[in-house]
Amino acid sequence: MTARVSRETRAVAIALLSTAVLAAAIVVVATRSPGWGAFRAYFLDWAIYRDSFPEILHAFWLNVKLFLVAEVIILPAALFLAVLRSLPGPVFFPIRALAIAYADLFRGVPTILVISILGFGMPALGLSWLPQSEFFWAVVALVLVYTAYVSEVYRSGIDSVHASQDAAARSLGLSHGQSLRLVVLPQAVRRVIPPLLNDFIGLQKDTALVGTLGVVEAFKQAQIDQSATFNGTPYLVAATLFVLITIPLARFVDWLVARDKKRQQAGRAA
Amino acid sequence: MSAGNPGDRLKPATGATVGAALRVEGVHKSFDRLEVLRGIDLVVSEHDVVCLIGASGSGKSTLLRCINLLEPIQAGRIFVGDTEITARNVDLNAIRRRIGIVFQSYNLFPHMTVLENVTLAPRKALKQSRGDANAQATELLRRFGLADKRDEYPDRLSGGQQQRVAIVRALAMQPELLLLDEVTSALDPELVSEVLDVIRELANGGMTMVIATHEMSFARDIASRVYFLDAGVILEEGPPEQLFSAPREARTRQFLQRIIAAGRL
Amino acid sequence: MRKALSTSLALAAVTALVVAVSANGRSTTATAATGIPGCAKDKLGLLDKAGMLTIGADNPAFHPWFGGDEKTKPWKFSDPYSGKGYESAVAYAVAKQLGFSKEQVKWAVTPFNNSFRPGKKSFDFYITQVSYSPQRAKAVDFSKGYYFVNQSIVGRKGKPIASVRSINGLRKYTLGAQVGTTSYDFIVKQIRPASSPKVYDTNDAAVQALKNGRIDGLVVDLPTAFYVAAVQVPDGRVVGQFRARGARERFGLVLPKGSKLTACANRALDRLWANGTIKNLQRIWLAHATGAPVLK
Numbered sequence: 009m010t011a012r013v014s015r016e017t018r019a020v021a022i023a024l025l026s027t028a029v030l031a032a033a034i035v036v037v038a039t040r041s042p043g044w045g046a047f048r049a050y051f052l053d054w055a056i057y058r059d060s061f062p063e064i065l066h067a068f069w070l071n072v073k074l075f076l077v078a079e080v081i082i083l084p085a086a087l088f089l090a091v092l093r094s095l096p097g098p099v100f101f102p103i104r105a106l107a108i109a110y111a112d113l114f115r116g117v118p119t120i121l122v123i124s125i126l127g128f129g130m131p132a133l134g135l136s137w138l139p140q141s142e143f144f145w146a147v148v149a150l151v152l153v154y155t156a157y158v159s160e161v162y163r164s165g166i167d168s169v170h171a172s173q174d175a176a177a178r179s180l181g182l183s184h185g186q187s188l189r190l191v192v193l194p195q196a197v198r199r200v201i202p203p204l205l206n207d208f209i210g211l212q213k214d215t216a217l218v219g220t221l222g223v224v225e226a227f228k229q230a231q232i233d234q235s236a237t238f239n240g241t242p243y244l245v246a247a248t249l250f251v252l253i254t255i256p257l258a259r260f261v262d263w264l265v266a267r268d269k270k271r272q273q274a275g276r277a278a
Numbered sequence: 279m280s281a282g283n284p285g286d287r288l289k290p291a292t293g294a295t296v297g298a299a300l301r302v303e304g305v306h307k308s309f310d311r312l313e314v315l316r317g318i319d320l321v322v323s324e325h326d327v328v329c330l331i332g333a334s335g336s337g338k339s340t341l342l343r344c345i346n347l348l349e350p351i352q353a354g355r356i357f358v359g360d361t362e363i364t365a366r367n368v369d370l371n372a373i374r375r376r377i378g379i380v381f382q383s384y385n386l387f388p389h390m391t392v393l394e395n396v397t398l399a400p401r402k403a404l405k406q407s408r409g410d411a412n413a414q415a416t417e418l419l420r421r422f423g424l425a426d427k428r429d430e431y432p433d434r435l436s437g438g439q440q441q442r443v444a445i446v447r448a449l450a451m452q453p454e455l456l457l458l459d460e461v462t463s464a465l466d467p468e469l470v471s472e473v474l475d476v477i478r479e480l481a482n483g484g485m486t487m488v489i490a491t492h493e494m495s496f497a498r499d500i501a502s503r504v505y506f507l508d509a510g511v512i513l514e515e516g517p518p519e520q521l522f523s524a525p526r527e528a529r530t531r532q533f534l535q536r537i538i539a540a541g542r543l
Numbered sequence: 544m545r546k547a548l549s550t551s552l553a554l555a556a557v558t559a560l561v562v563a564v565s566a567n568g569r570s571t572t573a574t575a576a577t578g579i580p581g582c583a584k585d586k587l588g589l590l591d592k593a594g595m596l597t598i599g600a601d602n603p604a605f606h607p608w609f610g611g612d613e614k615t616k617p618w619k620f621s622d623p624y625s626g627k628g629y630e631s632a633v634a635y636a637v638a639k640q641l642g643f644s645k646e647q648v649k650w651a652v653t654p655f656n657n658s659f660r661p662g663k664k665s666f667d668f669y670i671t672q673v674s675y676s677p678q679r680a681k682a683v684d685f686s687k688g689y690y691f692v693n694q695s696i697v698g699r700k701g702k703p704i705a706s707v708r709s710i711n712g713l714r715k716y717t718l719g720a721q722v723g724t725t726s727y728d729f730i731v732k733q734i735r736p737a738s739s740p741k742v743y744d745t746n747d748a749a750v751q752a753l754k755n756g757r758i759d760g761l762v763v764d765l766p767t768a769f770y771v772a773a774v775q776v777p778d779g780r781v782v783g784q785f786r787a788r789g790a791r792e793r794f795g796l797v798l799p800k801g802s803k804l805t806a807c808a809n810r811a812l813d814r815l816w817a818n819g820t821i822k823n824l825q826r827i828w829l830a831h832a833t834g835a836p837v838l839k
């Protein structure tokens with residue numbers, strides 16, 4: 009018991025020490041570089057950081073709303089698309105082809121173009137029955153692009169569930185839909201939670217592109233503050249906010265995955 | 279539909295029908311250009327236990343999968359009871375509910391507990407209530423010594439336990455016919471007997487079964503008829519005493535000698 | 544867009560004519576004086592080793608700040624080399640004061656953001672409607688002002704906003720500005736509208752938003768407002784201009800922090816103000832950009 013404790017303490021000590029050494033090395037290299045003074049003045053102005061923080065935080069709320077609304081639509085829409093692509097038989101060929109064309113198109117076009125084309129283009133059509141708000145079209149653009157990405161993630165998950173699982177379900181008399189819904193998808197989704205999170209983080213970051221449409225989200229507010237002060241520190245504020253919201257999410261998913269693994273496999277290791 | 283007494287339900291529901299529980303007529307099956315089954319004929323009477331033996335690759339698994347309609351066939355007909363299941367317009371799902379199959383690799387659903395594995399199909403395909411399905415599953419699990427594993431996940435069970443759960447899962451659908459595909463060949467030797475005991479009990483209960491197996495002594499012991507499959511055709515068939523002691527065909531003899539040499543008969 | 548472009552070409556042709564006439568008149572004498580004591584070319588720390596003066600400007604360069612047809616690559620829309628347009632003319636006038644002939648000036652495309660980012664700059668001075676502020680002056684050097692600017696608002700004819708006569712009256716409208724301008728600041732701090740203002744990355748995006756009704760009013764500096772209303776938005780209208788409170792907003796040349804050129808540029812500008820060149824160039828290039836009602 010004591011041996012184990014001391015071994016753990018030693019491991020922690022080594023981890024701390026190596027981290028400190030690395031950090032110190034980075035600091036030394038950075039601060040000794042010829043442009044360090046200019047860099048620090050431009051990106052690390054504490055007074056500007058403090059002054060611009062409240063406004064950027066306020067603007068960041070828009071990013072949060074954007075990705076929450078978009079994600080809530082993307083998760084089921086992408087799953088639906090992935091299922092369409094996995095439909096068997098020649099009857100569904102047109103549907104599969106459409107789903108593939110959609111995924112290819114929206115994974116190929118840069119997100120900012122989709123946002124610009126929809127956000128500037130749709131209101132420009134002058135159709136009064138079309139929604140006009142930037143928020144609406146930004147969500148539509150993000151949903152279109154990320155549904156394409158996420159459906160690929162789901163699809164790889166579906167493919168990774170061995171065909172024997174479907175065979176077992178079908179042999180019990182479950183329909184194709186039931187097998188998919190009750191047996192294949194639950195396993196597929198569990199497996200793709202980490203890559204799903206990746207795309208979720210990507211989506212969070214891409215909400216910064218919505219600023220092109222004129223709405224003041226965190227990145228745009230940082231840009232405004234930067235051009236008002238000729239100082240890049242506001243970008244650091246925006247970066248801080250994006251990172252702050254990403255880290256807990258990443259840890260949460262790590263925890264989810266670990267819990268799942270433990271529950272299903274605890275007996276095996278023993 | 280209620281669960282009734284699970285013990286009774288192991289017996290075929292259509293006990294009054296005279297004739298075959300399963301009839302396979304001239305079945306051909308190819309994977310692309312590879313012809314795996316080349317005209318299979320086979321009849322299984324009710325309460326019969328038929329064993330399929332044959333070398334690896336001879337087509338035993340494929341035949342079972344065809345009977346369960348997991349593989350489409352290119353020619354021939356298959357009847358279960360009076361129903362031609364290979365006819366067009368049959369309800370595949372309804373047919374499969376009448377035929378249970380257990381695979382060599384168990385294929386339990388890893389994201390569900392044992393109980394959920396067993397009750398999934400009765401609830402979703404037979405629309406049993408959760409209470410009925412749970413009661414029936416619990417009773418079956420108890421009968422096969424798995425009562426305490428009810429709430430475990432499959433990965434926490436031994437191979438033998440997993441395979442028994444797979445059998446219980448198939449039984450929970452109260453099939454007329456049970457197909458078993460080398461259900462012991464993935465197991466450690468000391469776990470084989472617990473699974474074979476289960477199958478014996480089913481046979482004693484009157485379950486109609488088609489069993490693909492490499493366990494020759496078991497086949498000899500339990501089978502009412504044995505079919506020897508060779509390169510996609512049934513080369514020889516007969517009661518176990520005859521087929522194992524006095525095979526007519528040279529290839530059957532060869533096959534059995536190899537098995538004896540390997541110490542499995 | 545094509546229509547806007549052809550109109551702008553026509554406008555450019557007209558103004559070019561005006562310049563040609565006035566150039567023959569007096570501006571030659573006004574800018575004749577060259578050589579500022581202590582500002583010999585080799586003391587200016589020029590970027591170009593061959594002794595050219597490098598002036599930065601954003602591309603596209605918009606009227607009425609820059610004029611001429613797009614001729615020299617990669618300039619779009621107008622051409623800083625033309626000497627036409629207020630800022631191009633001022634830049635050449637400053638250059639001349641410092642002893643550079645027209646041929647000794649080269650223009651470097653410099654996006655606004657690059658005019659103040661840290662590190663080596665790509666220009667000796669930068670001129671594209673950059674407003675001075677003490678905060679900005681911590682990052683770069685600013686010259687004295689070459690233009691004192693009023694913010695103003697462009698709307699569309701026949702829309703409710705076109706008849707607004709007070710700052711208060713603007714509050715209920717959706718307003719927009721271009722990022723990097725002080726106009727956004729003006730909206731947020733002075734107008735304080737009810738709905739959150741929009742901020743666009745480019746002049747074009749802002750103008751599009753005004754055209755298709757995403758915003759009711761675009762806040763820009765007054766000369767730009769007249770250009771937007773006359774050329775870019777067919778039914779555009781300068782609703783009014785705003786009087787600055789306190790110190791007037793001014794455009795200055797942007798120079799690298801601590802540039803040796805800053806003091807000399809200031810002295811050149813002093814001369815240009817003193818000898819009437821600046822007033823003259825404003826009359827030539829910005830005369831039409833004054834008569835908008837003042838909103839209070």
Ligand SMILES: Nc1ncnc2c1ncn2[C@@H]1O[C@H](COP(=O)(O)OP(=O)(O)OP(=O)(O)O)[C@@H](O)[C@H]1O
Nearest residue numbers: 309312314332333334335336337338339340341460
């Ligand atoms: N899905 C498939 N695609 C192509 N070929 C297949 C497929 N399934 C089986 N086969 C082939 O069909 C033949 C018969 O295979 P099958 O699994 O039925 O043999 P088996 O008698 O069950 O053998 P074993 O005793 O090893 O289980 C083999 O040659 C096999 O490679």
Ligand SMILES: [Mg+2]
Nearest residue numbers: 338339340460
């Ligand atoms: Mg097999």
